[in-house]
Amino acid sequence: MATFAAHPREPVPARVRPRADRGRAPVGDQGRSREHDGPAEAPTGMLAMQRLAGNRALTAAMTTPGALDRLVPGQRHRGAAMLAAADVRARMPGFADLKAAYTDKKLRIPEAVIKTAVTQLLDRMAKEKRLRSKDAAATIVAKIFPAPGVISEAAFNKALDPADRTQIYKTVLDAHTTVKKADRATLKVLMKDAGDLMRTAEGDTAGLKAVFGSQDTVAKARYAAGRAALATAAGDLDKHVTTDYNLDDPETFLGGWAQHSTQLMHLLVGIVQGKDPAESKSTLVHEAAHLGHGSVDDLGYYGTAAFEAMDEAAKVGNAAHYEELPRRLLGTSSFAGHTFTPGIKKGGAAVTRTDTVRKIASDHVQHAWDAASDAHMWLRGVRKAWVTKKDKAPFTADKALILELSKLCDMTVHHQAVAHARLTTLDITIIESVVRAMGIVGSLVDSEPLPSGPLSDKGAADVMVAEATKKYGRLLHDPARDKALVDWLAAHFRTLPGPP
Ligand SMILES: [Zn+2]
Numbered sequence: 001m002a003t004f005a006a007h008p009r010e011p012v013p014a015r016v017r018p019r020a021d022r023g024r025a026p027v028g029d030q031g032r033s034r035e036h037d038g039p040a041e042a043p044t045g046m047l048a049m050q051r052l053a054g055n056r057a058l059t060a061a062m063t064t065p066g067a068l069d070r071l072v073p074g075q076r077h078r079g080a081a082m083l084a085a086a087d088v089r090a091r092m093p094g095f096a097d098l099k100a101a102y103t104d105k106k107l108r109i110p111e112a113v114i115k116t117a118v119t120q121l122l123d124r125m126a127k128e129k130r131l132r133s134k135d136a137a138a139t140i141v142a143k144i145f146p147a148p149g150v151i152s153e154a155a156f157n158k159a160l161d162p163a164d165r166t167q168i169y170k171t172v173l174d175a176h177t178t179v180k181k182a183d184r185a186t187l188k189v190l191m192k193d194a195g196d197l198m199r200t201a202e203g204d205t206a207g208l209k210a211v212f213g214s215q216d217t218v219a220k221a222r223y224a225a226g227r228a229a230l231a232t233a234a235g236d237l238d239k240h241v242t243t244d245y246n247l248d249d250p251e252t253f254l255g256g257w258a259q260h261s262t263q264l265m266h267l268l269v270g271i272v273q274g275k276d277p278a279e280s281k282s283t284l285v286h287e288a289a290h291l292g293h294g295s296v297d298d299l300g301y302y303g304t305a306a307f308e309a310m311d312e313a314a315k316v317g318n319a320a321h322y323e324e325l326p327r328r329l330l331g332t333s334s335f336a337g338h339t340f341t342p343g344i345k346k347g348g349a350a351v352t353r354t355d356t357v358r359k360i361a362s363d364h365v366q367h368a369w370d371a372a373s374d375a376h377m378w379l380r381g382v383r384k385a386w387v388t389k390k391d392k393a394p395f396t397a398d399k400a401l402i403l404e405l406s407k408l409c410d411m412t413v414h415h416q417a418v419a420h421a422r423l424t425t426l427d428i429t430i431i432e433s434v435v436r437a438m439g440i441v442g443s444l445v446d447s448e449p450l451p452s453g454p455l456s457d458k459g460a461a462d463v464m465v466a467e468a469t470k471k472y473g474r475l476l477h478d479p480a481r482d483k484a485l486v487d488w489l490a491a492h493f494r495t496l497p498g499p500p
Pocket of ligand 1 (some may be wrong): 286290297298319320
């Protein structure tokens with residue numbers, strides 16, 4: 001369940017099944033325009049046509065909710081170790097976008113609100129050692145905003161590298177696009193290899209029995225369905241596959257997703273480019289399992305607590321279990337040669353109460369992360385509608401919910417002049433950092449001890465969640481508000497709007 005590092009040394013991908021962001025963005029690798037808060041430049045010519053056509057396809061594609069795949073680190077990479085990992089990140093808006101929000105005469109966001117938001121973002125980045133400056137967040141903010149109404153680009157650039165997409169949020173327009181021409185051949189080879197691995201798994205009678213038990217023939221048929229779906233997707237990448245060149249995904253620990261009903265799949269750019277070929281292939285097998293059969297969900301990512309002890313009915317409907325036989329072939333299995341037995345862990349021990357409670361806590365934070373990720377994709381879409389078409393309708397349609405969320409996680413929307421309120425890039429980076437925080441909390445919760453005292457399993461799990469949130473310590477600096485945010489998100493699991 002836990003989250004993290006985009007490329008854990010031990011390849012343990014997680015994937016999400018789609019929900020919100022299941023549309024296909026029309027913009028390809030050319031013609032990206034910068035987004036502004038001010039008067040938007042309308043997309044022109046062919047690009048505009050493509051975008052409009054794509055938006056229609058996107059709307060049509062948005063039907064049922066699905067599951068998102070969270071990046072899961074190896075067991076050894078959790079908690080504090082993950083915070084020190086080199087590839088973790090958190091981001092700020094670009095200077096121009098921040099200045100636009102700060103100086104907008106119509107929005108009239110109080111300076112203190114902007115400063116608080118920037119302080120929180122910098123603070124979360126500082127926790128992960130992502131800042132160029134060694135100064136405390138409050139000190140940096142005092143330098144960026146030296147006097148009322150004044151904002152310093154020099155101070156901003158001293159704290160952050162303006163050219164680094166792992167530090168600066170460039171544009172919502174690059175975050176969901178088709179695969180670039182240069183990356184297509186590599187991806188197709190990876191997809192073919194993943195399909196071959198699945199075919200081999202289908203023929204491995206003993207292996208199917210060892211992993212899926214009495215559900216072996218069901219699993220075999222689902223491998224075949226997934227393999228067929230993957231081959232179809234490889235035959236028309238533009239129709240079936242999207243990726244993210246803005247790096248939103250590693251930022252929010254989104255590992256990708258695939259949806260059976262639309263046959264759409266979204267992959268991390270690192271997976272597309274085969275940075276770690278074995279990881280790309282096991283990820284593609286995972287997503288293919290979702291594509292192939294509508295009832296294959298995410299009930300526990302690869303290698304998470306008691307993964308190998310899951311009951312047979314559950315694991316045949318869990319995408320990560322389809323990774324196991326291909327991983328044995330790739331040499332990346334954590335369970336090579338092991339026969340999975342429901343209720344029994346790899347070492348032979350029975351599942352304990354700590355395992356049970358941790359699973360409840362972990363699922364709760366997983367749901368919060370999933371909902372936060374959906375919120376991020378939804379709000380990003382709302383902003384994109386504004387940036388590309390000056391379309392306020394998606395904002396207006398869900399304004400009450402946006403305001404509720406803005407208050408819960410200290411975005412700026414509820415502080416703006418009501419008549420002109422909208423989502424700024426600053427708000428997008430705030431929700432992005434909240435998704436990221438949920439991912440980190442999800443990782444921390446997996447090492448929480450069982451609390452003492454006569455608590456129900458749910459009550460004990462609640463304490464674990466609160467403690468893990470406290471250990472992260474950079475959410476809202478208020479344990480009650482932190483917990484309220486986690487619980488609100490978990491309560492909105494798979495119910496938030498999809499992107500317009
Ligand atoms: Zn999944």
